[in-house]
Amino acid sequence: MKKNKKSQSVLFKVVAYSVCILLVILSILPFWIMFVNATRSTFQIQQDALSFIPSKYLISNIQILLGKTFDPLRGLINSTIISASSTLCTIYFSALTAYALVAYNWKLRSPFFTFIMAVMMIPAQVSSIGFYQFMYKIGMTNNFLALILPTIATPAAVFFMRQFMLASLPLELVEAARIDGAGEFYTFNKIVLPIMKPAMATQAIFSFVSSWNSLFLPLILLTKSEKYTMPIMVSLLRGDIYKTEYGAVYLGLALTVLPIFIIYFLLSKYIVEGVALGGVKG
Amino acid sequence: MKRKKGVSYAKYGYIFSIPFAVIFLIFSLYPILYTALLGFTDFKGLGTKSWHFLDNPFQNFILILNNDSFRQSLSNTFIIWTANFIPQILLALVLTAWFTSRRNKLKGKGLFKVIFYLPNIITAASIAILFYSLFGYPVGPVNSLLIKLGLIDTPVYFLINKATARGIVAFIQFWMWYGYTMIILVSGVLGISPDIYEAAEIDGTTGLQAFWYITLPNLKTILLYVLITSMIGGLNMYDIPKMFMQGGPDNATLTTSVFIYNQAFSGSYLYNRAAAASMIMFLIIAFFSAILFYLLRDKDAIERRKENKRMRKAYKERQEAEKL
Numbered sequence: 001m002k003k004n005k006k007s008q009s010v011l012f013k014v015v016a017y018s019v020c021i022l023l024v025i026l027s028i029l030p031f032w033i034m035f036v037n038a039t040r041s042t043f044q045i046q047q048d049a050l051s052f053i054p055s056k057y058l059i060s061n062i063q064i065l066l067g068k069t070f071d072p073l074r075g076l077i078n079s080t081i082i083s084a085s086s087t088l089c090t091i092y093f094s095a096l097t098a099y100a101l102v103a104y105n106w107k108l109r110s111p112f113f114t115f116i117m118a119v120m121m122i123p124a125q126v127s128s129i130g131f132y133q134f135m136y137k138i139g140m141t142n143n144f145l146a147l148i149l150p151t152i153a154t155p156a157a158v159f160f161m162r163q164f165m166l167a168s169l170p171l172e173l174v175e176a177a178r179i180d181g182a183g184e185f186y187t188f189n190k191i192v193l194p195i196m197k198p199a200m201a202t203q204a205i206f207s208f209v210s211s212w213n214s215l216f217l218p219l220i221l222l223t224k225s226e227k228y229t230m231p232i233m234v235s236l237l238r239g240d241i242y243k244t245e246y247g248a249v250y251l252g253l254a255l256t257v258l259p260i261f262i263i264y265f266l267l268s269k270y271i272v273e274g275v276a277l278g279g280v281k282g
Numbered sequence: 283m284k285r286k287k288g289v290s291y292a293k294y295g296y297i298f299s300i301p302f303a304v305i306f307l308i309f310s311l312y313p314i315l316y317t318a319l320l321g322f323t324d325f326k327g328l329g330t331k332s333w334h335f336l337d338n339p340f341q342n343f344i345l346i347l348n349n350d351s352f353r354q355s356l357s358n359t360f361i362i363w364t365a366n367f368i369p370q371i372l373l374a375l376v377l378t379a380w381f382t383s384r385r386n387k388l389k390g391k392g393l394f395k396v397i398f399y400l401p402n403i404i405t406a407a408s409i410a411i412l413f414y415s416l417f418g419y420p421v422g423p424v425n426s427l428l429i430k431l432g433l434i435d436t437p438v439y440f441l442i443n444k445a446t447a448r449g450i451v452a453f454i455q456f457w458m459w460y461g462y463t464m465i466i467l468v469s470g471v472l473g474i475s476p477d478i479y480e481a482a483e484i485d486g487t488t489g490l491q492a493f494w495y496i497t498l499p500n501l502k503t504i505l506l507y508v509l510i511t512s513m514i515g516g517l518n519m520y521d522i523p524k525m526f527m528q529g530g531p532d533n534a535t536l537t538t539s540v541f542i543y544n545q546a547f548s549g550s551y552l553y554n555r556a557a558a559a560s561m562i563m564f565l566i567i568a569f570f571s572a573i574l575f576y577l578l579r580d581k582d583a584i585e586r587r588k589e590n591k592r593m594r595k596a597y598k599e600r601q602e603a604e605k606l
Contacts, residue, residue, distance in 0.1 A: 009385070009386050012383075012386050013386060013388070016380045016386070016388055017388070019376075020377075020380075020388075020390075020394050023394075023397075023398060024394065024397050024398075026457065027397050027398060027400050027401055027457075027461075028397065028400075030409075030412055030413070030416060031400075031404075031412075033416065033423050034412055034415075037423075045421065046421050048426055049418065049421045049422050049423040049425070049426045050423040050426035050427050050430065093301050093302060093305075094302075096298050096301065096302075097298065097299055097301070097302040099298055100294070100295045100296075100297075100298035100299045101295075101299075103294075103295075104291055104292055104294050104295030104298075105291075105292055105295070106292040106293075106295030106296055107292075108295075108296070109295055112299060117575060117578065118571070118575060119306075119310070120571075121511070121514055121567060121570075121571040121574065122310070122314070122564070122567065122568075122571075123514070123518045123567065125518050125520065125539050125542065125560065125563070126314065126317065126560045126561070126563055126564040126567065127310065127313040127314040127316075127317050127560070128313075128317075128542070128543075128546070128560065129313075129316075129317045129320055129542075129546055129553055129556050129557045129560055130312070130313035130314060130315070130316030130317035130318075130319075130320060130557070131309070131313035131316075131317075132546070132547075133316065133320070133553065134312065134313055134316060149305060149309060150305060150309035150310065152301050152302065152305040153301075153302045153303075153305040153306035153309065153310060158302065184291070184294045184298075188298070209403055212405070213403075213404075213405045213406060213407070213521075215406070215407050215520065215521045215524075215525075216520050216521070216539070216543070219543075220543075220547060230405065231405055231406075231407040231408070231521070232407075234405065234407045234408050234411055234525070235407060235411075235525060237411055238411050238414065238525060246415070246418075249411075249415055250415065253408050253411060253412050253415070256405055256407075256408045257404055257405065257408050260403060260404055260405060261404070264400065264403050268396040268399075269392075269396075271399070271403065272392075272395050272396055272399055272465060275399065275462060275465045275466065276465050276466070276468070276469035277469070
């Protein structure tokens with residue numbers, strides 16, 4: 001009986017580890033091929049598209065890639081400006097709104113929270129026509145503010161911050177600050193925000209990544225090539241000018257993926273924890 | 283003093299909510315209402331300034347609902363979503379069972395989670411074009427791999443075939459999201475009281491039985507959450523089908539979001555039709571959100587009920603009477 005159980009456990013482990021390793025390969029392989037092919041010449045790729053060993057054509061691929069419309073540096077700068085500003089707006093104002101919901105007893109508090117819950121799932125797509133026309137009318141197409149300002153109202157982030165605040169913000173601390181004569185806004189900035197750091201860090205990572213990856217609204221609003229973000233830049237690689245430049249296409253893809261790769265492997269622990277908290281849906 | 287406290291601080295609740303409320307009104311609510319309004323007009327064409335309400339206000343909606351491409355996009359969305367979600371949830375459940383197994387502790391769970399989640403965080407637009415390149419014809423890594431493994435003799439043109447193109451989009455979605463789903467489910471299982479499992483172990487329950495009779499029922503709410511958010515996400519599916527094959531071949535991967543984009547921002551710039559289609563999508567999403575909203579609300583209510591139980595016995599009895 002005992003022996004049977006032991007062999008069962010061995011079998012379980014063999015199966016489980018095999019499947020997990022297979023999935024690891026499945027997760028890594030496409031990116032591995034991408035990075036390797038980014039260093040191979042178009043001729044090499046045409047001979048055999050599948051190779052696991054990097055070659056030495058990285059420089060020539062860079063020259064081909066940059067010789068055309070693809071401008072990764074511009075995309076990087078634009079995406080960084082938009083994502084960093086959006087992230088700051090999201091975390092600061094979400095914390096502020098959550099604080100209003102947690103710390104004060106006002107008449108419309110629970111209807112307001114219900115409302116935030118209700119609109120949490122509305123995606124940008126359904127209002128995109130009105131949004132575009134509105135931005136067009138006030139001359140804000142090709143203006144990064146049209147993508148940054150709306151993030152001041154991010155319902156999902158408010159929800160996340162509120163949950164965190166309910167669990168870990170001692171309201172006695174706020175009371176104490178009041179007795180010391182601190183103003184409400186000062187208390188929020190100097191006392192509440194530092195306590196919120198873990199939640200803000202989690203939310204910052206996800207806001208940044210989702211803003212960085214977003215395609216739909218930037219594609220509609222940003223029509224001038226000098227305003228292109230990384231994901232719009234990527235779409236150029238699908239165009240005719242790069243049709244036969246296989247190596248350069250892989251390199252372009254690798255360049256767009258690399259920043260996120262670095263962020264992910266530096267912060268993976270916090271990211272996986274953040275996902276487990278259920279505060280985000282990409 | 284007390285009265286002053288109650289009155290004077292409440293106003294800060296309003297003040298601190300102003301930025302959110304103002305921005306929401308301007309950038310979310312107004313565009314939604316404006317989109318809804320445009321759905322009833324003849325507004326189309328690039329640079330058009332004026333528009334009029336249609337004689338038959340529902341004309342755009344009728345046209346859209348009878349539009350073959352729109353119907354096709356709805357059915358595509360449904361097919362692709364189903365083909366991605368069923369394997370995704372099954373794999374996530376199996377992995378969850380393994381990763382939370384009390385008898386057989388696996389090593390390296392943290393690393394596995396990190397790697398399984400990786401595709402989810404990478405720019406979807408890049409992933410779509412990467413897969414387009416991977417499935418290239420006549421030369422592409424996937425064709426090379428299949429030939430090397432001896433599974434096929436000549437390269438296959440995956441991208442031109444409707445079924446394989448859809449299959450690849452569904453696979454990308456599956457590949458991007460199973461890790462996310464698994465992490466959510468594992469954290470759900472960790473939230474279940476270990477006492478229940480211990481009691482079951484004393485009774486001689488096997489691991490499989492424990493999973494079936496304890497884990498699954500306790501995960502019900504989380505499973506529904508995953509199902510509904512995934513459905514809504516599926517309806518919004520844009521980046522992958524747009525970048526992968528522009529909705530093609532022959533509209534096989536045209537999703538509702540890609541349809542709306544194409545109506546409004548290419549060709550004849552049919553903003554009115556796109557607005558009508560957006561509103562139809564909005565209604566579908568609102569319906570699913572309402573279900574989700576109800577579920578999450580219910581959970582809070584149950585928690586509140588538990589608190590009340592502890593505090594007031596009489597209240598508890600009334601509650602139970604209500605439940606019956």
